[in-house]
Amino acid sequence: MSVPAAQCPVPPEIEGYLYKMKRKTGINLTGSWNKRWFYVDVKRKEFGYSVSHSQPIMKSSIFLDDITAIVVFDDYCFQVESKGRKFFLKGESKAGAAVWVKTLETYRSQFVAYEKYMASTPIYTPPPPKTADVKSNNGSLGTPSSGPVKTDHAARKTNQRVE
Incomplete structure (x- = not known):
């Protein structure tokens, strides 16, 4: 399934039991496994697990958008890796x-x-709005950088600029 690049992908709807190796397992990876209910929380965009299907409280999770790799070891x-966590x-x-x-690889x-x-x-x-040309007191077109024209009652009568 291909999603146009301009559209953020929709999280997959998947759930089921997987075995998760205990966190305190040594380097030799001969530790024990716990059967856990894994699922994707589509609204929160999280991949995580709970103890069982009947206990839906998520114990730990990784945000789908934070997954950095899915490494396959055998069949x-x-x-599943993120910056802060690995399952x-x-x-x-x-x-x-x-x-x-x-x-998970497809979503990633x-x-x-x-x-x-x-x-x-x-x-x-958007481009900045164009400034309207300002007429100077002598009738020629001025530039917006010429500043505002200050007037007082006497200057209005003579149409002169007051500094």
Whole structure:
């Protein structure tokens, strides 16, 4: 599905169980996994999870627009990264993991294209309003930089400039 670059992409509607590796897992990635309900909050544009489908309170999340990478490790495991957070995830099946990866990558690529388009498109600023030509006291056209004409009652009668 392709979105015109001038239009901000619509967040995907996806939800389901994924396994999330515990945060305190060591470098060897042999830690334990927690089954969590992951979903995209379309209104808030967040990818996050809750403990279960029946407990919809989001425990942690990443704003979709802040996702910097989706790294695929194998048919089941992938990582969703942002500047401040990483989720190391595993699908319940190859197909399930593939759907999540494809959906998030598609949104990310559309958002990056949108950002590039917006950065390369100049913002329209209307030209300044044209100033009307000002007639000087002698009848010739003056310039706007000649300043305002100050008058008093006597000067009006003689049509002279008062300094």
